[in-house]
Amino acid sequence: MIFNSIRWRLQAWHSLILIVVLTGFGVTAYRVARGNQLRRIDQELQQRLMIAFRPGPPAGPHLPKGPPPEGQPPPDRPLQDRRPNDFGHEHDPSAWRQHMQEVIAHAGALEGGQTNAFYYLVWQRDGTLQASSSGAPKNVPMPAETGPAEREFGDRPGAITRTRGAFREFCICLPFGDRALVGRSMASDLAAMHRLALWLFAAGSAVLAFGTAGGWWVATRAIRPIEDISATAVKIAGGDLSQRINASDTESELGRLAGVLNSTFARLDAAFANQVRFTADASHELRTPVSVILSQAQTALSRERGPAEYRETLEACQRAAQRMRKLIESLLELARLDAGQERMKQESFDLSRVARDCVELVRPLAADRGVEIRCDLPAVECMGDSERIGQVVTNLLSNAIHFNHEKGEVRVFARSDNDTASLSVADTGVGIPPEELPHIFERFYRVDKSRSRIQGKTGLGLAICKAIVEAHSGAISVTSQTGVGTTFEVRLPAGSRLA
Amino acid sequence: MRVLIVEDEPDLLGSLLQAVREDGYAADGAADGEEGLYKAESCDYDAILLDVMLPGVDGWEVLRRLRKTKKTPVLMLTARDAVRDRVKGLDTGADDYVVKPFDVDELLARLRALIRRSASEAQPRLEIGEVLIDMAARTVTLRGELVTLTAREYALLEFLALHRGKLVTRTMLYEHLFDENDNTLSNLLDVHVSNLRKKLGHEFITTRRGHGYSIDSAL
Numbered sequence: 274m275i276f277n278s279i280r281w282r283l284q285a286w287h288s289l290i291l292i293v294v295l296t297g298f299g300v301t302a303y304r305v306a307r308g309n310q311l312r313r314i315d316q317e318l319q320q321r322l323m324i325a326f327r328p329g330p331p332a333g334p335h336l337p338k339g340p341p342p343e344g345q346p347p348p349d350r351p352l353q354d355r356r357p358n359d360f361g362h363e364h365d366p367s368a369w370r371q372h373m374q375e376v377i378a379h380a381g382a383l384e385g386g387q388t389n390a391f392y393y394l395v396w397q398r399d400g401t402l403q404a405s406s407s408g409a410p411k412n413v414p415m416p417a418e419t420g421p422a423e424r425e426f427g428d429r430p431g432a433i434t435r436t437r438g439a440f441r442e443f444c445i446c447l448p449f450g451d452r453a454l455v456g457r458s459m460a461s462d463l464a465a466m467h468r469l470a471l472w473l474f475a476a477g478s479a480v481l482a483f484g485t486a487g488g489w490w491v492a493t494r495a496i497r498p499i500e501d502i503s504a505t506a507v508k509i510a511g512g513d514l515s516q517r518i519n520a521s522d523t524e525s526e527l528g529r530l531a532g533v534l535n536s537t538f539a540r541l542d543a544a545f546a547n548q549v550r551f552t553a554d555a556s557h558e559l560r561t562p563v564s565v566i567l568s569q570a571q572t573a574l575s576r577e578r579g580p581a582e583y584r585e586t587l588e589a590c591q592r593a594a595q596r597m598r599k600l601i602e603s604l605l606e607l608a609r610l611d612a613g614q615e616r617m618k619q620e621s622f623d624l625s626r627v628a629r630d631c632v633e634l635v636r637p638l639a640a641d642r643g644v645e646i647r648c649d650l651p652a653v654e655c656m657g658d659s660e661r662i663g664q665v666v667t668n669l670l671s672n673a674i675h676f677n678h679e680k681g682e683v684r685v686f687a688r689s690d691n692d693t694a695s696l697s698v699a700d701t702g703v704g705i706p707p708e709e710l711p712h713i714f715e716r717f718y719r720v721d722k723s724r725s726r727i728q729g730k731t732g733l734g735l736a737i738c739k740a741i742v743e744a745h746s747g748a749i750s751v752t753s754q755t756g757v758g759t760t761f762e763v764r765l766p767a768g769s770r771l772a
Numbered sequence: 773m774r775v776l777i778v779e780d781e782p783d784l785l786g787s788l789l790q791a792v793r794e795d796g797y798a799a800d801g802a803a804d805g806e807e808g809l810y811k812a813e814s815c816d817y818d819a820i821l822l823d824v825m826l827p828g829v830d831g832w833e834v835l836r837r838l839r840k841t842k843k844t845p846v847l848m849l850t851a852r853d854a855v856r857d858r859v860k861g862l863d864t865g866a867d868d869y870v871v872k873p874f875d876v877d878e879l880l881a882r883l884r885a886l887i888r889r890s891a892s893e894a895q896p897r898l899e900i901g902e903v904l905i906d907m908a909a910r911t912v913t914l915r916g917e918l919v920t921l922t923a924r925e926y927a928l929l930e931f932l933a934l935h936r937g938k939l940v941t942r943t944m945l946y947e948h949l950f951d952e953n954d955n956t957l958s959n960l961l962d963v964h965v966s967n968l969r970k971k972l973g974h975e976f977i978t979t980r981r982g983h984g985y986s987i988d989s990a991l
Contacts, residue, residue: 560872560873564851565783568788568876589787
């Protein structure tokens with residue numbers, strides 16, 4: 274399913290977040306702009322009302338005539354708190370109302386002909402419309418003192434701001450329970466707000482489109498290395514272990530991942546090739562003795578033979594069978610060591626004592642070949658399985674004797690460091706060429722094929738040695754000089770005398 | 773017919789030499805690639821059994837070097853039956869291969885077929901006049917009657933028959949019928965020829981005095 278792909282999911286999340294952010298931004302911008310506009314209108318309305326119902330002594334042509342209050346300047350009270358006296362009509366409602374009518378007429382006249390013209394209305398307490406300016410709409414309901422109107426200027430009791438259709442109106446209480454209202458049409462403001470909304474929507478859509486396209490591009494770029502890795506992994510899973518991921522950008526996270534995968538693949542490849550080679554070698558090594566037995570037996574049986582010939586055949590078969598037995602034992606031992614099934618004892622023992630026992634074991638062989646064995650074996654305690662270590666030492670000694678010159682010499686010496694015990698077996702043989710050295714612990718690897726087979730070596734001896742030593746958390750190493758000799762060194766964890 | 777066997781496992785080489793000799797061939801052995809190559813180049817063998825895994829120069833290399841100078845039929849002995857190995861062997865110029873462990877009878881049959889093919893005789897039966905040679909069964913009949921031949925006599929007859937119409941020199945016969953273990957007494961060859969003549973008719977084998985022998989292809 275393509276919509277389950279990471280790219281699609283990335284894209285979906287990206288677009289979703291973009292939509293939420295853009296919508297939030299657009300709505301907020303619109304609300305702020307609208308709020309600002311309303312506030313501006315409201316301030317205008319208030320100002321108009323203040324100007325129209327300016328308190329104090331009549332001044333200017335629009336103010337009512339009458340005697341100014343003597344000796345007392347009008348108190349600067351909020352409009353709705355003013356008493357008729359402030360306007361010079363303390364006790365005469367009819368004069369007051371007359372005055373109001375004049376004020377309104379005058380204010381309306383000032384607005385005449387302007388767009389967004391303000392209109393003024395005054396009601397008596399009982400709701401009768403007492404005065405209205407020339408541009409005022411008909412049938413404007415008298416605002417109740419309280420009600421559903423917005424109380425944005427709630428700091429003034431009795432002052433009400435309301436939106437009525439496309440009109441914005443501001444209303445206050447006047448003396449004698451009258452109400453005054455100033456309002457104006459918001460049609461042009463609403464149209465502007467509408468344009469703003471449209472513009473915000475268009476801009477938001479454009480940003481969303483660009484953002485989505487950019488996101489798709491980024492997602493594609495980000496995904497491409499993953500797709501490369503995936504494609505390579507598919508090929509490798511298909512059996513082509515030589516495939517590698519093209520990791521050009523090694524600094525990025527994916528580059529590092531590709532690097533790690535590549536080295537894993539390389540190790541896998543090497544291990545697999547090793548396994549294939551090992552299987553082929555093992556099969557070859559097993560086929561040869563079987564071929565001997567089969568051809569010897571079939572040739573012998575093809576006609577009547579004398580006892581001596583039968584004996585020869587049986588001896589050849591026996592040699593082949595013994596070689597197979599040794600090979601199978603070695604293979605099984607290696608398999609067990611590989612699987613970690615061989616349990617190594619953990620006991621403290623004297624490495625030198627084990628080495629001396631092994632030297633005694635191979636002395637007849639050395640005597641046969643005229644090889645002298647020299648020992649330098651001070652007591653060296655180490656931890657491990659003395660029997661298995663003895664097997665390793667015997668193997669190294671037998672190699673040292675086999676690959677030595679006639680009348681050569683084998684030196685065995687032990688040493689001990691702080692935390693390691695080491696045993697070295699040095700011969701004076703032909704040595705191993707440097708290019709062969711890294712391979713000599715490999716299974717079935719033979720430096721000199723012609724000699725090894727004759728001497729009945731399986732080609733697994735050193736591989737087993739290495740496996741045993743490594744099972745002891747030790748290490749085996751080799752140094753060699755062609756024509757001078759070879760030295761194998763086994764290092765094992767040191768044992769404590771107390772143990 | 774003389775065969776070279778290159779095999780590094782002494783017990784296997786011994787039994788192969790014995791089996792091939794008992795099948796009527798002269799057979800030489802070589803224990804490694806160098807020796808095998810030297811022998812193959814210095815003598816005209818009728819076939820070579822070549823092991824792949826040899827110490828020193830391996831079988832592929834021996835074959836590659838040999839093919840520069842000789843067309844001797846080669847039967848590879850391999851312990852690996854991977855298709856890649858077979859293809860490699862056939863591509864390098866091997867004529868056939870046998871996978872170890874093999875049946876000796878199968879090996880000998882393949883060897884006979886290989887030698888026959890190299891002499892451009894696809895058929896295992898050769899009819900020359902009244903003599904019929906069955907190279908698969910290694911039997912000879914004269915006018916329908918089975919003729920009993922020794923292995924050496926049969927080998928001599930087969931060699932002459934495969935080269936019928938041509939002069940076969942005494943040197944050729946010594947090279948192809950006797951191996952390095954045989955005493956090459958010169959009169960021994962004459963004894964075998966005279967025995968064959970007694971059994972198949974005096975005119976069957978013509979003597980070119982001083983040169984060698986031949987069987988007339990027009991018989």
